[in-house]
Amino acid sequence: MSAVAWIALGSLTAWGWLLLGQGFFWVTDQRLPHREDLAVWPDVAVVVPARDEAGSLPASLPSLLAQDYPGRAEIVLVDDGSTDGTGEVALALAERYGGLPLRVVSPGEPEPGWTGKLWALRHGIALAREHEPEYLLLTDADIAHAPDSLRELVASARTGGLDLVSQMARLRIATGWERLVVPAFVYFFSQLYPFRWVNRPGARTAAAAGGCVLLRTEAAVRAGVPGTIRHAVIDDVSLARAVQRSGGRIWLGLAEKVDSVRPYPRLADLWRMVSRSAYAQLLHSPLLLTGTVVGLTLVYLVPPVALCAGILGHDPAAGWAGGLAWAVMAATYLPMLRYYRQTPLLAVLLPFTALLYLLMTVDSAVQHYRGRGAAWKGRTYARPSATPES
Structure with missing residues (x-):
């Protein structure tokens, strides 16, 4: 097999693991758990x-x-x-x-x-x-x-x-950029922190x-x-x-009765929302940043590139592996699109959305090393020198 085919096969293998081994992160059924009316309601x-x-x-x-x-x-x-x-x-x-x-x-x-x-x-x-x-x-x-x-x-x-019950508010979607980026934001978050894993005793x-x-x-x-x-x-x-x-004991799920009213009408607004904390999520680590870039490239960008290379370069193995990986990727995104009441056609564009998130993450690191850190409403937070988390 060609080098492209082997890389595409690696991407397909990664998607097989994500599909079955990452807490079924793509299933959107984690809603408020069983509840009963109380005889006495607490303050x-x-x-x-x-x-x-x-x-x-x-x-x-x-x-x-x-x-x-x-x-x-x-x-x-x-x-x-x-x-x-x-x-x-x-x-x-x-x-x-x-x-x-x-x-x-x-x-x-x-x-x-x-x-x-x-x-x-x-x-x-x-x-x-x-x-x-x-x-x-x-x-x-x-x-x-x-x-x-x-x-x-x-x-x-x-x-x-439960000591902590948290719901991921349904974010506002009204513009084209919001349709492209917002559902993916929750999808990537649940991939990083599978709700089923969070909710297990x-x-x-x-x-x-x-x-x-x-x-x-x-x-x-x-x-x-x-x-x-x-x-x-x-x-x-x-x-x-x-x-x-x-x-x-903690619990996290998707909300049905909690909504964000904040608009992000332009790509620049969504870019700032993600980039202001993306590098902090990676603990300001160049090694983790490198791993994230490589991982996003392998998992999200390789499949469409391999499919195109397979078709144009007459490489059936690369084309089949890339196409199947892309199909699995799109299928895992469909439940989130249904939750947000968006067209299933957006699932095909997930590689492009992932590329945007990759660039936002790199930009977050660039802003950090320029001394701007995480910025929000006029305040900038640099990396703490020593924290309990570290």
Whole structure:
């Protein structure tokens, strides 16, 4: 066989392993686990970190204020140094819509060693704990919840004895670039952190989706969060790891009643979303970056190239191996496209989408070595010199 055929066969072998040996990451059936109505509903505090979110709050905050929750619940919105009147907008919405009580706090600029979101969560959680809630719902300012979202989260946590229940919010899809990139974002995340592996009792894989995390207060205290992960750029995964390592049970799945309202209309917007933390995900390691580039190339880019080379170069082995690998790749992407209600034809374009993600990851590393680190809303986070994670 030719060298191209051998490489294509390696890609096909990798896809065989991904299909059957990576926790069936491509199946989208991990939804909120079995839950029962409770005789007594525990107190809950909803903590919302918000930085320059005046544009998102009108589409998200009313959904929290309107939660149909049988127990006591309140909302603590942490205005994290906003310059667009975020706190004032939140108070005006609370006055207009009523519903759950809302408190707004402004903690000031983060201390050295803290990322902005975790600094905001620190103050929000401290304020919320004054009323000793049993659970904390940590949710982003661009996340909208169905009226019974909080009720179902708490019921699932209580019924399953879970310390952390997290749902991957359904991201907004309205433009062509969002259709191309957004479903793949969740697909790649689930490939890296297979939800089935996360949800197994005693699992070593830990992950969460930061937009919607229900956390038992006792588990947060036991894990020392957010203080123990104060440096984390990828705060949701670090939070899940901290809770799991302290003996807590965690669960992660796809949401049906939790949606992101944040738009990413242009490729540049999506590029910034991915590249700001991609290299941090690789622990700022050139070796891991190299392995990622090689892996993405072998798994996602080789199949179409091998198929074309096989057809044009009269190399049947390369063509069959590349074509079959591409077919398996597309088939694993179809469930995610169905979840996002998108055309199955996008599955054929997954190699191109993967190429975009590869370039975003490389750009993330380039920005890091230029001293820009992970940047978000005017703040830049360089690599910490020493962290508990390392």
